[in-house]
Amino acid sequence: MSGLSRLEPQTLTEKAAMMLRESILAGNFSHGERLIVAKIAQQLRVNRGTVRGALKKLRTEGLVRHKPRQGTFVI
Numbered sequence: 001m002s003g004l005s006r007l008e009p010q011t012l013t014e015k016a017a018m019m020l021r022e023s024i025l026a027g028n029f030s031h032g033e034r035l036i037v038a039k040i041a042q043q044l045r046v047n048r049g050t051v052r053g054a055l056k057k058l059r060t061e062g063l064v065r066h067k068p069r070q071g072t073f074v075i
Contacts, residue, residue, distance in 0.1 A: 012046055016054035019044065024063050029074045035064060036071070 010018075020040070023029060041051045055072050058064045066072045 012050045013053035013057070016040075016044055016046055016050050017057040020054055020058060021061070021063060024058070024074055031074055033074045034071045035074065 020035075029035065035055065037048050037051045037055070041048045044051065055064055055066070059066055059072075063075060064072050065075050
């Protein structure tokens, strides 16, 4: 079987980031909307640390912006 590359397993953080990315790009979150970590964690059935990691990844991609002591917002 040549031509196939090995698939890397995804972590929960990567899966959460993928789901959030798709939701943002699909317009399920509006521009400037605050993303509430606890609410997202509950909806995805993961812990808040997983969601924080996912949001950190999305910050590096330029999809969200973190404001200290205010939260994370969709760009």
